[in-house]
Amino acid sequence: MKYKKIKGIEKEVSMIALGCMRIDRLSVEALESLVEVALSLGINFFDHADIYGGGQSEVIFGEVLKRNPQWREKMILQSKCGIRNGYYDLSKAHIISSVEASLKHLQTDYLDVLLLHRPDALMDPAEIGEAFESLYKRGIVKAFGVSNMTPGQMSLIQKHSEFPLLFNQLQFNVVHSGMIDAGIYANMKDASAIDYDGGVLDYCRVNDITIQCWSILQASWTEGSYLDHPNYEALNLLLKSLGEKYNVSPSAIATAWILRHPAGMQAIAGTTTPENLRKIAQATTITLSREDWYALYKSVGRQLP
Ligand SMILES: NC(=O)c1ccc[n+]([C@@H]2O[C@H](COP(=O)([O-])OP(=O)(O)OC[C@H]3O[C@@H](n4cnc5c(N)ncnc54)[C@H](OP(=O)(O)O)[C@@H]3O)[C@@H](O)[C@H]2O)c1
Numbered sequence: 001m002k003y004k005k006i007k008g009i010e011k012e013v014s015m016i017a018l019g020c021m022r023i024d025r026l027s028v029e030a031l032e033s034l035v036e037v038a039l040s041l042g043i044n045f046f047d048h049a050d051i052y053g054g055g056q057s058e059v060i061f062g063e064v065l066k067r068n069p070q071w072r073e074k075m076i077l078q079s080k081c082g083i084r085n086g087y088y089d090l091s092k093a094h095i096i097s098s099v100e101a102s103l104k105h106l107q108t109d110y111l112d113v114l115l116l117h118r119p120d121a122l123m124d125p126a127e128i129g130e131a132f133e134s135l136y137k138r139g140i141v142k143a144f145g146v147s148n149m150t151p152g153q154m155s156l157i158q159k160h161s162e163f164p165l166l167f168n169q170l171q172f173n174v175v176h177s178g179m180i181d182a183g184i185y186a187n188m189k190d191a192s193a194i195d196y197d198g199g200v201l202d203y204c205r206v207n208d209i210t211i212q213c214w215s216i217l218q219a220s221w222t223e224g225s226y227l228d229h230p231n232y233e234a235l236n237l238l239l240k241s242l243g244e245k246y247n248v249s250p251s252a253i254a255t256a257w258i259l260r261h262p263a264g265m266q267a268i269a270g271t272t273t274p275e276n277l278r279k280i281a282q283a284t285t286i287t288l289s290r291e292d293w294y295a296l297y298k299s300v301g302r303q304l305p
Helices: 028-040 052-067 069-074 092-106 125-137 151-159 178-184 200-206 230-246 250-259 274-285 290-298
Strands: 016-019 045-047 076-081 111-116 141-147 165-171 210-214 218-220 266-269
Touching: 016 028, 016 274, 028 052, 028 069, 028 274, 052 069, 052 092, 076 092, 092 111, 092 125, 111 165, 125 141, 125 151, 141 151, 151 165, 151 200, 165 200, 178 200, 200 210, 230 250, 230 290, 250 266, 250 274, 250 290, 266 274
Parallel strands: 016 045, 016 266, 045 076, 076 111, 111 141, 141 165, 165 210, 210 266
Antiparallel strands: none
């Protein structure tokens, strides 16, 4: 495993994290095996949200922690709040009550990291700052970040909080790559030049904010995974041939494509099976050449300007 030192987080964070969005489908025993394998691979970062599995993902993870209390101190536990049933809510009251519920579900005394899950159009940054201060002073959240936010939204929140935003969790992979397309196509009139994220990649790099990539293997909600998907034949042929070249799995090549970026992004793996997690973790044993990185980028039909 490869790790990154992030100012404000005591332990070095693993470059691959285990995403817990889909674990509600597992039994406690199956999740226990998955977490054990994750830890044995050196994965120390676990990403939750209050809404995953309607709360059940945190609950079942809490059961696993109860059975293995010695694991807690090895882990960096992150959860998120702000998505409610049909609306977003980043009010002070909701942020605080969501964290309290997550702690109860996870059967732990503190979160290492809390992320604001999505921008709430009605968010008041001063209230968010107050919520962060209260959670930090009570010792129940140690560090903060956001997800799916623009540079402007992050600046606004940061203006009202003394706690640095350490992370922005964003959708990113070789198929869903708007974050880098806009930079590559800068100054052109192609659709790829459209900056959907307000220059979020450069902003995060300039401000030492680590990007966490979600859905590393998904093309889109409708298509599902791009692995072995007929719409991505050229990509899959290349993932396979590069897998043979580097002696790792195709999913490791896809993950290595993310890790190769010098921004030092974390990849959040959402697999629920130990075998698939082992294959993804092989990504940290290789470094893609520049030529191979660009070949993958172009394999989904892009041309360089
Ligand atoms: N901030 C946000 O807005 C946001 C949104 C979505 C997700 N997330 C976070 O990101 C994490 C990852 O998202 P995700 O679950 O969509 O990620 P993902 O890793 O792209 O997808 C995992 C899914 O792909 C399947 N899959 C198919 N073939 C696979 C293979 N060869 N290797 C591995 N998996 C394969 C997995 O099945 P198996 O389980 O059978 O392996 C699993 O159902 C989530 O758990 C959550 O923590 C955040």
